Amino acid sequence: MSERTKIDARGAYCPGPLMELIAALKLVRVGDEIEVLSSDKGSANDIPEWVKKVHHEMVGITEEDGYWSIVVRKAK
C-alpha cells in the first residue's frame, strides 16, 4: 500500500521546494508519493525537470489559488 506525504513549502525560500522534495524522497519507499505545495512558480518547472533526470515519476501538477500542488512518485 503506497502512501502520500505532503510537504507544505509555501513561502519557503531556503532550502526551497525542490530541495525539500529531494530530502523527503530519501525517507519514503519506492511507490510512495510526495505532494509538494509551492508558492514558487519556478518549482512547477524545476521539479518536473529534475524528476525526469533521475527517473522518478511525475503524477501531476495543479495550479491552485496562489500556489502549485506537485505530486511525485518515487520510482527507484
Next chain:
Amino acid sequence: MAKKILIVGGGLAGTIVANGLCRQLHEELASGSVAITMLGASQTHMYQPGLLYVPFGRMRESELFRDQRKVLNRHVPYFVDPAKHIDVDKKVVTTESGKTHSYDFLVIATGSRIRPDNIPGMSEGGHWFYDLDGARKMRDALDKFEGGRIVVNINAPHKCPVAPLEITFMLRDYLEAKGLMDKSEITYTYPIGRLHSLEPVAAWAVPEFDRAGIKSETFFNTKSVDAKAKTITSEEETTLEYDLLVTIPPHTGQQVILDSDLGAGGWVPTGRNTLLREGSDNVFVVGDTTNLPISKAGSTAHFEADTVIDNITSLIKEDRWARQYDGKVFCFVETGLNSGTYVWFNYTTPPNPGPPSQMIHWFKLAYNRLYWLSARGLL
C-alpha cells in the same frame, strides 16, 4: 507543585531557550514554582560555525568550546545523560542511564547530525568540516594538497545553507594564497538546478564563480563515491574525478526521535507558526529538529527559541499564548577570506543580499565571539 520545563538537547537552540526562560521566569525559579532541567550529550558547548575556519587555520580548536554549565544559567540543572526515549503521551523522557524525567512543558532541541555513511563510499573517500574530527582531517588534507582537482559536493538535507558557498570561496582564496590555484581546479556540485537554494544568492554566485574560475555541476545528488578510483557519481548519472573531495554530507535528525516514533528522518512534524509538535499542546520543537521547510541554521534556532521563550513564559505567567514565529532566518555569507555579505528572510519576505564588503566580514568575525552572548540569552 513546580511547573517542570524539560529541555532535551544542549546545543544552541536548547541553551538559548533555557537561559531566556531563566531571565523571564527568575521570580518563579527563585520561589520554586517553576523548575527548568536540561539533558545534553556533552560537557562542552561547541560553536559550530567556527568549524568552517578550522581547515584553514583561522580558528583554533580551543576557541570553539566552552563548558556548557558555564554557558547555562546556574538555575538550570544540566545532566550529561542524553534522552533515549521521549513519551509525549505519558509526558516522560527516559535517558540513556535509565533515569526518567517528567515534565509539564517539553522543549525538543536534539538537532541534526551528518550521515556520510548514508552514501556508499563517502566516509572513505570524502572530507568534511561539519564536525571537529572531519575539520581536523580536512585541515591535514589541505596541508598536504599540492594542487589538483577539488570537488566541493553538497547533499540534501544539510544545515547552514550558506556554508557550501563559503567553503568554496574560502578554498579558492586559500589555494591562491598558497600559489596552488594555477594548478588546481574547483568544481562545486549542488542538488538543484542552480548554485544555491536562495535565488538571489544563486544569481550573485554565478559571476563570482566565473571571476574566481570555479566550475559547477548542478542537479547533482550523490549516489556513490569510489574512494579507490577517486570518483563521485550522482543520481543524475554524472561522474566526476577528484584528487580531494570536500563534501557536505546529508543530514538526519537524532536517533532518539526515530526511536520515539516522533518523526521520519528524525525530524519532528512542527507547527510553522506555533513551533508546537503537531498533536501536542505542551511540546515545543526548536532548531534543526523541526520538519519545517526553512533553513537549518543557528539563526533559525535563535529566532525560534525567542518565540518559544515568550510563549512558555506567557503560558506559565498568564495562561495565554504570546506570539507566532514568522519564519525569520538571518545568515552571514563569507565570500572569501576577506569579504562577506548577509541575507535575511521570513515566510513572507524574500531574501535580498547586498554587495559583499570587508566590513560585513569583520562583523562576522566579531559575531564569532559574540555568539556566546547569544547562547547566554543576552544578544
